[in-house]
Amino acid sequence: MVGFIVRRLAQGAVLLALLSIVVFLMVYLAPGDAADFAINQRATEQEVQRFRHEMGLDLPWYRQYMHLAGNWARLRFGNSIIQRKPVATIIKQQLPRTAEILALSILFSLLLAIPIGIISAIRQYSLIDNVVTVLSFVGIAFPSFFLALMLILLFAVRLHWLPTQGAQTIGQSASIADHLKHLVLPVLTLTLIRTAGWSRYIRSSMLEVLRQDYIRTAHAKGLTARAVLARHAFRNALMPLITLLGLSLPDLVAGAIVTEQIFSWNGLGQLIVTSAGKRDTPVVLALTLMSGGAIIIGNLLADIGYRVVDPRIQLS
């Protein structure tokens, strides 16, 4: 097991290194560079050039990359060219905001999708099941930004219950209640879509389990339906959740890009879009590597989770 983990992490490190080169080149080869976006519009060509030189943006690509990579190896993540602040500071500021809406949406999705999926499976083809199936089909097809706009329309514009933007009401002092009000719509958007997908997954997993011989045996032994479910079915049906959770790890970084855009939620998603647009390589690289790292670790956790839950599985 340890050898497996070490190997996967090593492979992951290689992949991240390759990825960093690819992403760096993508930003480098794009028209324009950070100097164009960092300086005031009215600056003269000379000032832009000077800035470019100061930031080392006129060096050949491999020199720029080696510089970045060298710093990275020493865990110095550099400064944002556009914001002139350390990358680490910026990320530390904005990560919690993304993480909070994502974590809440994952939590609520679990709380909703598990019962929905299970009930749907137990009462297959019933009215509840059909309604759930239709809703989840629709939910999967719903573009997140459209859902967000519809929710805003309903709750903010028509009903005036909730605010539409940002994390705090400007002008008021920060209070938890206010923050909570701002959280509702973004979290609701993310939760609905995730629940739609997850409930289908859990439903099919549960159906799969209910078909098994051991369930039939349990019934034959005389266990009540409830006991069969509680003692055998649930446990086995919920195993795939480990995969789902593991695969949701990368969402903590890049899972709410569009939602953040709609709600002006100042998180990592917005950061990625603006940094990419402004060719802010240090930030883009940092976020990319975080994302890639999250996927690698998430996949690893999912695979380990499989093994823990089902000891018959051999890890390659």
Added chain:
Amino acid sequence: MSDRVAVEVLSVEDDRVVASGGERRVGSPSIWRRFARNRLAVAGLLILTVLALVVTIGPLVIPADKVTAQVRTATFAPPSRDAWFGRDEFGRDAFVRAVFGGRISLGISFVAAIMTTIIGVLMGIVSGYAGGAADAIVDRFVELILTLPFLLLLILAAAVAPPSATSIVLILGLFGWPVLARLVRGEFVALKHRDFIEAARACGASDARIVFVHILPNAVAPIVVTATLILATNLIAEATISFLGLGIHPPTPSWGNMLTEAQRYLIQSPFLAVFPGMLILVTVLCVNLLGDGLRDALDPRQKR
């Protein structure tokens, strides 16, 4: 008794058993009939066809200048006989924009899906059938691309590429194939050791013939289903990218960027958001239903 047959030699005579041999169960109802039994899938197909027709024929019938023609006196007009979806902040006809935008959105998604499917299948064949070094190389690529979330890759690429329909098609096509390639590889690895393939090889079939005539038709089902998933993903991806301002830029309409503008004017005119959004939703929904229906119809192990 297994219904599977391997007929390399008996190619033409028997009209029931096709030359490709393999898994086709002789005697089960035809695929179309099984598909037709799924009413939702059929409905999805019909709606999609209607949409495709409207966005193809529309631009041929409606003069192109109506897309940008502004009627300054009628900004934010609600739907009327004159403008079926109402008018936007510049007084442009939202229905016309939706039609032309639909052509762009659907066109991009469709072409990119075809590109992804072709590349993905070819890569999957190379890696699954040939194995060895080719497999290693292709798999590295696949892993590399899959290490980043799809949307993130798209955003990075779209942010740095020149904004045009062609870029988006290329971006979607180039980043979408790994998933399909993995799937095809899996199918090929599983199938290439089967008896009927051995038999074909023993009859002297060349590799190319084995791949395209024998293995591929038996792997078609998951490929087709995944292709519809890819189409759905592309639709949402293109809309998302355009919504973020990285894809199709206004004034050229796309269902995605119509929503960007709609957000700003949500209070004045909610329909500006409702119509394009519903179009995306309905299209993706139909594609998903179609894919589900195809999967059920093509699955040789279905008991129903």
